[in-house]
Amino acid sequence: MDVQKYIASGTLELYVAGLLSEKENEEIHRYADVYPEIRKEIEAIEAVVLQLTKSTSPGMPNTAFDAIRSHTNDDVVPLNTKTPVFSYLGWAASLLFAAGMLWMYLENGKLNTEVKVVEQERQTLKEQLDGIEETLANNEETEWLLNALRSKEIAVVALNGQSVAPTTYAKVYWNKKEQKVYVDAQGLPEPPEGYDYQVWSLTLEPLAPTSIGVLSNFEVNSTRVFELQNDNTSEAFGITLEPEGGSETPNLEQLYTLGTVGP
């Protein structure tokens, strides 16, 4: 490169004026590092410009920089400490955040346990309530039964154990007016699987049985009292063990209890 020719071109004068492109500026910056003549030339041109520009200054008061410094002070402290302070703050913030997350996690676990405990308590209370309701219902049923049996319309028939089951017994409460019988089967054992007790209304002369019903769901009826319709002019009641669902005619071999209606 012809340094003298480059200097003579006037490019460096434009460089000092700030009139070149970024690319040209970078190029000249490199040349100035490589060629001391170019660096010296730039400094000489700048010296001229400095001389000229200084000559037009109205002069600056000596205190002028104090005003500028007051602006720099705002910056100096934060700028020098900004990075550490903010990075510590950042770390502190993330630690706080992590601690917060852990705390939330633990709290959440505690709450979940509490929810389970409350759920269990709720279940227990529900069961207790169900029990109370059941008892109340049973009480109501018992009361209703008692009222039914205490009616003056009721005829009580005691049924005694027959040869197949001598220790068994039953009672029939017959409300002729309402044509209902209440069979108290407390004295009968649970029927075997696949069998039901069947209640018969009997006339004695001639001996003729009429089915008035089956004691269905025997094992789940806690009172063992069964309500049946009876519009017959019954002279006796008998209970036989029949295949599930009952039979057309009684199996007298399996006659458990029998009792005649009193006069």
Place this chain on the structure above:
Amino acid sequence: MATEIDRLILKFQNKDTLAFEKLYRMYADNICGVINVIIKNPERSQELCQDVFVKVWEKSASYTPSKGRFFTWILNIARNMAIDELRSKSHKNQKQNLNTITFVDIVTQSEDLDNTTDTIGVEALLKGLKEKCVLLIDLLYFKGYTQKEAAEEIDVPLGTIKTRLRACISAIRKKFGL
């Protein structure tokens, strides 16, 4: 090879206020001079000059040596702020005077106002300089014109601006002994 001023600039960019103050003392008059040539109001120039240096401090990180001289960088900031000031309402009336009064006229005024600046002799040295040289330096260094704008303003071919500027600066250097 870092010079003293390069080290100073580096310190300044690291927010060293002492380095900044040194740079201020080196260039404050130049910057105020440029602003004064543009807005032609000595008192307002002093105020604006302070604003320029506050801005220079705030923008210190944006200076890159490979992209130009440090003085050129602050010169550019000052010119832009002064031109903005000129465009503001307060100076509307003086807008048209921008190009009719050159830095040479301001030098004369400065000498009249304040003898503490070492402008004594500058006016005399600039005497005898071609009118087109004065205009070219005024437009390119003080008023931030581009080569094209300057060529149109003083009515010379764009391609001759560079060599004309070189010749003008060389003539002044000869007179100043720089």
